[in-house]
Amino acid sequence: MxxxxxxxxxxxxxxxxxxxxxxxxxxxxxxxxxxxxxxxxxxxxxxxxxxxxxxxxxxxxxxxxENGFSTVGYMEDDPTLFENLTCFELIKYQSMLVEQPLNTKQIQHLLEKYGLEKQAHIRSSSLSRGMRQRISFILTTLHNPxxxxxxxxxxxxxxxxxxxxxxxxxxxxxxxxxxxxxxxxxxxxxxxxxxxxxxxxxxxxxxxxxxxxxxxxxxxxxxxxxxxxx
Known part of the structure; x- marks a missing residue:
């Protein structure tokens, strides 16, 4: 609580x-x-x-x-993403940042779960607002807060x-x-x-x-x- x-x-x-x-x-x-x-x-x-x-x-x-920032996941209103990274790369990078590295199969499963499998290798700068929301939600919850x-x-x-x-x-x-x-x-x-x-x-x-x-x-x-x- x-x-x-x-x-x-x-x-x-x-x-x-x-x-x-x-x-x-x-x-x-x-x-x-x-x-x-x-x-x-x-x-x-x-x-x-x-x-x-x-x-x-x-x-x-x-x-x-567990106390600390790992307890919380926060998604802002207009999420900021690394524009030159693809959706696949964003998840891979984030998983390493939170020290829970994911393999290719696990990342593909996440993308499919959120309807982003076709955008796997598209840079985030080319995503629609709704797609950015979905990839941001994945990144927000990746460390299981x-x-x-x-x-x-x-x-x-x-x-x-x-x-x-x-x-x-x-x-x-x-x-x-x-x-x-x-x-x-x-x-x-x-x-x-x-x-x-x-x-x-x-x-x-x-x-x-x-x-x-x-x-x-x-x-x-x-x-x-x-x-x-x-």
Whole structure:
């Protein structure tokens, strides 16, 4: 489990502050962050990823999960890739970086799993936005992190690949991973998330858990979105 206590991050020049009193993320769950642009969703993800240090407060990962950056996988909104490397080379390189080198057969299997087998030897500079999202997701999760952070993971995906992404996220959830994602697509938040946090001006203004094993009602979620964030 991941916990945040009395966390504050201030940006004095822009007069913006992230303030989270108490927040717990449980293993085997998918939590969605909903909010308007500039609400602080990305900053919260980057603090959890260790890319930004808070001014106050603490972030705790439970003791039975290995601490450190290897615990977390973070995919940014517009992922940066080595443009001259092919998809195959990106996975090969990343697997060596995380000290879990993959052989050719294992890399080919991953590419096929994410529908990128035809792009195996195409440079990342030539990939579409949706393809870049998929290869970035592979790289983010290659070291089998306990906590997966995703900033707008559905951007650029067509309906078929959105469905594929949802399936992979549910597979990771079944492996007891903690998944935290920001998204503007209410349909997928409603269908995929176990809990939704509404973020406004750096604060969690409302949290809502799905009823039992059902999914959120998209219409009610949209109504709540405008009520909480207007």
């Amino acid at each position: 991941l916990s945040i206590h009395d966390l504050i991050k201030e940006y004095t020049e822009s007069n913006f502050k992230i303030s989270i009193h108490e927040l717990h993320f449980h293993q085997g769950s998918i939590v969605g962050l909903l909010g308007k642009n500039g609400a602080g969703k990305t900053t919260i993800l980057e603090i959890i990823a260790g890319l930004i240090s808070p001014d106050k407060g603490e972030l705790i990962i439970q003791k039975d999960i 306990a906590i997966i952070l995703l900033d707008e993971p559905f951007t650029g995906l067509d309906p078929a690949n959105m469905t594929l992404m949802k399936r992979h996220l549910r597979e990771f959830k079944a492996q007891n991973k903690t998944i935290i994602l920001s998204t503007h697509i209410l349909q997928f938040a409603a269908n995929l998330c176990d809990e939704i946090l509404f973020i406004n001006e750096g604060q969690i203004v409302h949290s809502e858990k799905k009823p039992s094993e059902e999914t959120f009602d998209e219409g009610q979620l949209e109504k709540r979105f405008f009520e909480m964030l207007s």
